[in-house]
Amino acid sequence: MLARLNDNWSLLNPWRTVNGLQKELLGLFDDFNENLNRYRAGYPQMIVEDAEKELTVKMSLPGYDSKDMDIEVVSDFLTIRAERKAPELNKDEKFLHRERSFGKLEESIKLPSKVKSGKVNARYIDGVLVITLPKEEAEKPHVVKIS
Amino acid sequence: MSDITKKENKPEVSKLEYIEFAPPSDVVENHTGIVVLLDVPGATTEKLSVNVEDRILKIEADTDLAQHGKHVRYKRSFQISHEIALDKISAKIKDGVLRLELPKAESARVHKIKVTTE
Secondary structure (H helix, E strand, O other): OHHHHOOOHHHHOOOOOOOHHHHHHHOOOOOOOOOOOOEEEOOOOEEEEEOOOEEEEEEEOOOOOHHHEEEEEEOOEEEEEEEEOOOOOOOOOEEEEEOOOOEEEEEEEEOOOOEOHHHOEEEEEOOEEEEEEEEOOOOOOOOOOOO | OOOOOOHHHOOOOOOOOEEEEEOOEEEEEEOOEEEEEEEOOOEEEEEEEEEEEOOEEEEEEEEEEEEOOEEEEEEEEEEOOOOEOHHHOEEEEEOOEEEEEEEEOHHHOOOOOOOOOO
8 A cells, every 4th residue: 555655656647446357458558648649448547637726636436426435635645435336237137248347446646735634625526526625835945044 | 517627727628639538338138128338437418429320339428527638538339239229229427327228129029928738
């Protein structure tokens, strides 16, 4: 867990939590050339927007229930836990094809700046968890005079 | 939806440029037809287009999510069998999951006939 937190890989790579099948497909793609219009598998996992006064973290959680989501902010670390229950089929139904992933998910990221953890706001809109985190005012540099 | 489109928090986004994703799907069959479920976070029924041409079902859904300054668009197509009644296909998105219902034509449904002994 700590090793994962110590780099900012999760901020750069939207593919960290995709399931096995998508991971295999991923080998075909790379994120180096952002300017190319590529066809990618899956969906953007997490988008972090860094504005002057606040950060906005958008995490794709399609088909989840907001009751099964849990957000934790400690200093400049954000942890999101969520669970999506697998659909139960009726007796006369059967899967012909399966790609979507279900189950528990935990994602921790180091935020680009410190935030006011008491003023974090989260909404679940169209399958996207939108978290707004107001930034902590930067400390003024303390100048020490040398006499 | 308006919350995702908050312009002041975002860098300039070109309206014409899209980044395309093939969303993961599940396909379920039951005795009345086929149900296709696709994970399309950020997409809404208003920005969804579904059409069928030569038995190819094409799905396109736009979002207001942006990555690297480009809008996220979902695109996927499926080949569908002749058993499907094309005029009865329906689609809707809820909480980022697209549900497509493809009912079988009445003639293609299995009719169970009870066999009785005399």
